[in-house]
Amino acid sequence: MRPVFPYSTLLGDVICDVLSVRIDGKPLPYTKVSPSERVVALHESGRAGWEEAVLDLDARLPEEELRNGPWQDVTCLAVLTEKATNSRTTVRLAAGPGESRRGSITLSRVSHLRRATLSVLVVATVDGVAGRLIGATEQDWYIDLQEATPVRQRDVEVVEEDFRDGPLTWLRQFQDAPWVVETSDDMPRVYLNKTSIQGLLGVLHGRGGSPAERVIRELAASQTAQEAWSAMFHTAISNLDVDDDGTPVMPTGWREAVLRAMLPDVLPGREPTDALFEINERRTKGFGWSELQTYIQYAAGRRAKLTKKLTTAVRATDRSERKAD
Template identity: 50%
Template sequence: MKTLMPYPTVVGDIDVTIEKVALDGRDLPYSMISRNERVVALHEVERAEWEEARIALRVSLPEREIEAGPWTDVVCVAILTEGATNARLARPLRKRTDGAWVGSVPVSRTLHRTRASLTVSVVGTVGGVAGRVIGAADAAWVIDLTARAPERKKELNIVEIDFAASDEEWLIKLKESPWLVDTSGEMPTVYLNTGFEGLAPLLNGARSEMEKSARGLVASQIAGDAWTAMFHAAVSDLEIGDDGTPQVPSGWRESVLRQMLPDVIPGASLADALLEVHERRTDGQGWSALQTYIHHAAAKRARIPKYVRTAVRALDRAEDSER
């Protein structure tokens, strides 16, 4: 446990293994469970209409430490939560004769929408107080209801669409744009306008050196736009904690902030940088000065310097060969 508690807590490893996942009673292929990434992908093409998944898990605790320690009435609980649906479900696990704690957690389609998080806590009586949290598994498992493969990182959707022929009215209005970035949804999306003449062939089929360098320039420009938009979206949605400081968000927002803040506010810890950015944004002091650094951080992630240099060199060579 990372937080310091006013009572003794368990130091040893608390290890969670997902043993089996069943969708409406039918076992999910093991390939849908990634132990390394701690992700279960519940989306199966053949069974889009599933109602309930059941996740069987096994937890091993540092048994000797627990037996020797000052804790009594030790129990182990699995907790499944999802922020978007305010869902929280706690299931007690039972101790097997071999010492492992086992049990299962139901994931109902009615209670979950995109990604649920499964954690395990160890609870016991310490110093006469019952129900103390004395340990927790290091990291949560992600139960992804939309993924076809158990991968943790999913930060950006790319949609290739002809804006002018789209069903979405706002896209039709913006049909002159080669690309757009939308950060208002659950996942940021880059819309590439296939109706923008020449864009799709350039991005997908560049062959000559000049074409390739032009593709690099355009692609890095798109990526830069996306990083900037995602950064702005992430800092404008910050939740403020009880102590008045901004909380590190979850999902892609967390990932974007973790990657960009070191370049935006160099040398500061994540929490300090977040507070600094949040304060500058809300009171307006120094917010415009910060734009330069946000731009720099986005360009760096999008590798714009690299692609510009490559393009310049390609141009030079083309000119040399013409002489």
């Protein structure tokens, strides 16, 4: 669902393609660029200490609609952002061959950490007001600094960090926790604490082992997965965009995937748009919000396969006790 603006906007699509990528002036192999996934993977690009990546872009706008519409001073902008570093780079795309708009945008490695988002925006003067957004790409590109394969959809990323003395200083306030879930970036992330419980990571990474180790592994995996799903759901429903009549707009990316996966268990029998509307009403107005937490916890447990893993752990313990007898 597209957001509704109180002025004329473009009906036609705005499409962006990455034509080529250069790493410190050297061409990036095109196997690192996936037009179907709309992802550029910069990790293991062949140059470990690279400083900047330059992306050559080609944008296509509904030019006939622009010519006949009520817009003046139309400008096409490419915007590169990353929430993790609060960085933003904007360049203007100029007229290219035919009706395309072309230009290059530079990603500086020192300004980015994990995954940047590349969007194309179309702004114009509307009703005498300059700089109004009249169109944008519906599916942005991802520029991934930590992946070697250009894949758009990823599972929750698990990162091992020293919460006490590691480089991520914000984790130090959680140094007694075995893990924390972080959902503010473009990809959810579970941070495992390497120093909170001695031997925990060895058990989590192990295969087989004693019945006790298997029980710990299953229970820890279930608990982290349930916490991750619950945190992702709450993040996905916070700060939803709404249209003019107050109807919440389904978010994109991993947030959309999480909501579509969990809403049938949170509010059974509802269409996703109806369920999203009711949840947003409860969250913003307060009524029935606390009662809904039980259903959110249940839905997160189902996605984490909590019952199955707990059953496996109990059976393993029971078999061990029977053998001991």
